[in-house]
Amino acid sequence: DTAVxxxxxxxxxxxxxxKSIKCEQNLGHDTxxxxxxxxxxxxxxxxxxxxxxxxxxxxVPNRFSPxxxxxxxxxxxxxxxxxxxSAVYFCASRGTGGEETQYFGPGTRLLVL
Amino acid sequence: GENVEQHPSTLSVQEGDxxxxxxxxxxxASNYFPWYKQELGKRPQLIIDIRSNVGEKKDQRIxxxxxxxxxxxxxxxxxxxxxxSAVYFCAALMDTGxxxxxxxxxxxLQVQP
Numbered sequence: 001d002t003a004v005x006x007x008x009x010x011x012x013x014x015x016x017x018x019k020s021i022k023c024e025q026n027l028g029h030d031t032x033x034x035x036x037x038x039x040x041x042x043x044x045x046x047x048x049x050x051x052x053x054x055x056x057x058x059x060v061p062n063r064f065s066p067x068x069x070x071x072x073x074x075x076x077x078x079x080x081x082x083x084x085x086s087a088v089y090f091c092a093s094r095g096t097g098g099e100e101t102q103y104f105g106p107g108t109r110l111l112v113l
Numbered sequence: 114g115e116n117v118e119q120h121p122s123t124l125s126v127q128e129g130d131x132x133x134x135x136x137x138x139x140x141x142a143s144n145y146f147p148w149y150k151q152e153l154g155k156r157p158q159l160i161i162d163i164r165s166n167v168g169e170k171k172d173q174r175i176x177x178x179x180x181x182x183x184x185x186x187x188x189x190x191x192x193x194x195x196x197x198s199a200v201y202f203c204a205a206l207m208d209t210g211x212x213x214x215x216x217x218x219x220x221x222l223q224v225q226p
Contacts, residue, residue, distance in 0.1 A: 041218075100206060104149075
């Protein structure tokens with residue numbers, strides 16, 4: 001159950017602040033993702049990294065900056081938080097080769113006041 | 114890019130009945146189709162998946178069917194139980210390029226005891 005972990009689990013902050021969310025996976029996977037789940041439960045890809053290299057960068061404001069210090073970690077830093085950033089952010093990872101299954105972290109519930 | 118549509122958005126069934134959720138996808142290059150179950154406040158968890166070289170896959174009370182020609186796939190849950198109540202997401206993954214899941218909008222399944 002701790003294969004993909006995220007911290008913090010909850011984050012409440014004021015508009016304009018800067019915050020970070022951390023993700024770690026101990027599955028030995030090469031690819032990691034950040035997804036955003038909005039209030040209507042819609043899950044959307046934000047970023048993908050493969051072996052510390054950015055692969056996908058969807059239409060996400062540049063206030064969001066992912067960082068992968070090594071292939072087991074993918075952090076998300078958000079500058080100048082806005083009300084619309086309130087959501088649940090899920091980290092996920094996937095193995096190599098023909099392994100397609102993505103394993104999700106527990107999520108970080110961000111509330112911007 | 115890929116677009117995945119999911120229906121219905123809500124589904125209420127009596128315990129013991131069957132439930133069917135349908136999805137269509139737009140990109141014929143997609144070749145992997147997972148289904149995730151998300152309980153309230155929890156992470157999405159894979160319940161079953163199917164690859165494009167297979168038309169049907171079954172795991173106990175859960176089955177998935179795929180029609181590549183029509184570009185649609187369905188989740189079938191038989192003998193539903195109250196613990197099946199959750200939000201179910203279909204997703205599609207292309208073989209090349211982005212390799213990130215495109216999710217449907219989710220189906221909230223309520224199994225009435």
